[in-house]
Amino acid sequence: MTTGSDRKLVEKYPELLANSAKPPTESLMCFGCECGDGWHKILDHLFGYFTSLMNRTLLVNYTKEYQDLHRGKKDYYQNYQSYRFSPPKIVLDQVKEKWGLIRIYHHTEFDGVPDDVWNVLNLEEFYKKMKEYEDILDWAIAFAEYQSSVTCEITGKDGKLYTHGWYRVLCDEEAVRLGYSPEQGGKLEIENM
Numbered sequence: 079m080t081t082g083s084d085r086k087l088v089e090k091y092p093e094l095l096a097n098s099a100k101p102p103t104e105s106l107m108c109f110g111c112e113c114g115d116g117w118h119k120i121l122d123h124l125f126g127y128f129t130s131l132m133n134r135t136l137l138v139n140y141t142k143e144y145q146d147l148h149r150g151k152k153d154y155y156q157n158y159q160s161y162r163f164s165p166p167k168i169v170l171d172q173v174k175e176k177w178g179l180i181r182i183y184h185h186t187e188f189d190g191v192p193d194d195v196w197n198v199l200n201l202e203e204f205y206k207k208m209k210e211y212e213d214i215l216d217w218a219i220a221f222a223e224y225q226s227s228v229t230c231e232i233t234g235k236d237g238k239l240y241t242h243g244w245y246r247v248l249c250d251e252e253a254v255r256l257g258y259s260p261e262q263g264g265k266l267e268i269e270n271m
């Protein structure tokens with residue numbers, strides 16, 4: 079991605095792309111998003127979705143025993159029925175093109191739950207919420223990968239995957255300009271991978 083496109087993403091999503099200021103010994107995000115400008119919109123939408131996920135509040139019920147102990151209190155619903163917390167922070171480790179498609183590598187960081195809350199939390203529900211959160215992230219990344227498979231990495235127009243030579247997703251005009259035959263695009267040849 080050009081420096082200008084990278085800079086726009088870093089300015090718009092500083093929390094997600096905080097690792098872009100780190101040296102290569104600490105994070106590969108220092109190289110920016112290693113893909114064509116045609117995928118800028120895909121990344122912009124994905125990063126916007128990640129940001130909205132991180133800004134949500136998750137709720138997990140306390141144990142039934144804890145709820146029953148405090149059920150008659152005036153502030154029961156605000157303080158004793160469920161625990162509200164911020165979801166794990168998403169940290170991007172690398173964004174690049176691989177085998178013609180966009181690849182997003184990430185990890186999550188979670189501050190945890192205080193011990194006094196942990197002891198009265200419905201842990202089964204807590205782990206289920208955390209798994210759902212990770213599943214949503216994986217689904218969003220898979221959808222971005224799909225979008226990259228049908229979007230020209232140079233122009234952002236509709237494209238198809240070319241597997242003869244360097245794997246690339248290109249629109250017909252760029253394919254011809256770069257010496258790919260439009261008839262050769264569109265199917266993945268597994269035996270050549």
